[in-house]
Amino acid sequence: MAKNSLASPVDLVVIGGSAGSLDVILRMLPPLSHDLRFPVIIVLHRKSTFDSSLSDLFATRTSLTVKEAEEKEYLRPGVIYLAPADYHLLVEKNLTLSLDYSEKVNYSRPSIDVTFQTAADALEGNLAGILLSGANADGALGLKTIHSAGGITAAQNPGSAEMPYMPNQALALSVVDYILNIDEIAYFVNKLSDSKTKFHSE
Amino acid sequence: MEQNALKDTDVETLLNDLLELYGYDFTEYSKASIKRRVNRLYILDRFLSFAEFRYRIKADPDYLKRFVEQITVTVTEMFRDPPFYKSLRENVLPTLGTYPFIRIWHAGCSSGEEVYSMAVLLEEANLLHKSLLYATDINPEVLDKARKGIFSLAHMKQYSENYISSGGKKEFSQYYTANYDKVIFDDRFRKKMIFSTHNLVSDRSFNVFQLILCRNVLIYFDKDLQTRVFDLFEESLENLGFLALGSKETLRFSNIAARFKQTDKEKIWRKIA
Structure with missing residues (x-):
């Protein structure tokens, strides 16, 4: 797979996190550019009782539209989609979203791996994946799939993570291009949105 | 689990086989989901090649049952929601x-x-x-x-x-x-x-x-x-x-x-x- 071209390096950013990542996202949202030219998908492990109020909470931190992902909806640039509790969220090749209530993956539903892997497949590598704090191995294989497909990968610096296990799992697979501190994540996403920036995978 | 052991065209071939041979029509299922299910089964059952997988589905009626059971999602619970x-x-x-x-x-x-x-x-x-x-x-x-x-x-x-x-x-x-x-x-x-x-x-x-x-x-x-x-x-x-x-x-x-x-x-x- 060819590296991302200068004209269109990244068409989607997927972010996954588990324990300790909620606060990271809340800190990442305010500095995000309000005209991101790609959609952002966030997959967070949470209790299934924690309903759609999470998207309302996120919406208070950014002027970008934040919404819970709905099945069959088209991804739109500048919109932040949150995987609903207790469903896997899949990205289709026609850039719509699918929900799936199949078995948990890595004890998780939504599973970060499922979203990352289907997104890598759908975008043919023209995407970036960021893995945050967590106490679970979910997401590492997904990041590997993004990496193999030619996408850009990043993980939260385990030293800054409340639960370093998850980013460490990805680092152990040697599939992480960028290691980011909490305050660098929004900057990183904004840079991806700036089409003049050339990112390198190695 | 690796996602992409099978290509889109492999999955399409299998779905066409199922329709032609058995009348099961999965061709209008959400693509990403069905591809993931088929890949999952391929890996779970340790097939070494797509050809072997395809042959098994076509030739072994018991395996066909398993295939249909496994690619459809059967997860459910009592009083869910x-x-x-x-x-x-x-x-x-x-x-x-x-x-x-x-x-x-x-x-x-x-x-x-x-x-x-x-x-x-x-x-x-x-x-x-x-x-x-x-x-x-x-x-x-x-x-x-x-x-x-x-x-x-x-x-x-x-x-x-x-x-x-x-x-x-x-x-x-x-x-x-x-x-x-x-x-x-x-x-x-x-x-x-x-x-x-x-x-x-x-x-x-x-x-x-x-x-x-x-x-x-x-x-x-x-x-x-x-x-x-x-x-x-x-x-x-x-x-x-x-x-x-x-x-x-x-x-x-x-x-x-x-x-x-x-x-x-x-x-x-x-x-x-």
Whole structure:
């Protein structure tokens, strides 16, 4: 797979996190550019009782539209989609979203791996994946799939993570291009949105 | 699990085989989901090549059963989304009670957990004696499980909690008998159930109902197929009948939306025209 071209390096950013990542996202949202030219998908492990109020909470931190992902909806640039509790969220090749209530993956539903892997497949590598704090191995294989497909990968610096296990799992697979501190994540996403920036995978 | 052992074209080839040889049509299922299911099975069953996998599906009828069972999602639970069941108790069953005879269709019932949940609700509303629950699925294997009414004891703690959150006032364990690690639901429930294979993709309407439940099935279908299934439901529903969908499914953008009215914030619609 060819590296991302200068004209269109990244068409989607997927972010996954588990324990300790909620606060990271809340800190990442305010500095995000309000005209991101790609959609952002966030997959967070949470209790299934924690309903759609999470998207309302996120919406208070950014002027970008934040919404819970709905099945069959088209991804739109500048919109932040949150995987609903207790469903896997899949990205289709026609850039719509699918929900799936199949078995948990890595004890998780939504599973970060499922979203990352289907997104890598759908975008043919023209995407970036960021893995945050967590106490679970979910997401590492997904990041590997993004990496193999030619996408850009990043993980939260385990030293800054409340639960370093998850980013460490990805680092152990040697599939992480960028290691980011909490305050660098929004900057990183904004840079991806700036089409003049050339990112390198190695 | 690695996602992409099989290519899109491999998956298409298999789906075409299934349609041509067996009449199972998965070609209008959501692509990413079906690809993931097929890949998952390929890896789970340790096939070494696509050719071997394809041959096995074509040549081994037992493996075909496994294939269909494994690529369709059969995950379900009793009283899943307790507020939904609470709404059935409070808003739907009182209306159904006014009918002399109640016909309910569980479309895509999988191993039957929702059907037994409904039977419990009906009994508690004193309606079970005049109800008939039609439960259908594409997958004969899961229907066998549903028909037996035997479930794992390990799940009962969660199901009791769901039952209580749904407004259940009894001891949930009174509805089943436990034996070793299994429970069997009382015969009086099973007597009111009819299990049958039915394929929402290709089969027609077979009766008219006052309530149709089809929860977390349509999410696996593409838009065109969803449209046809909505038509099938509309055709199979009595006027003023109810249609219940999964918590992330909606009629809102569908072809039949104008003839239905959502009853409350749960995913329950009433046919009004």
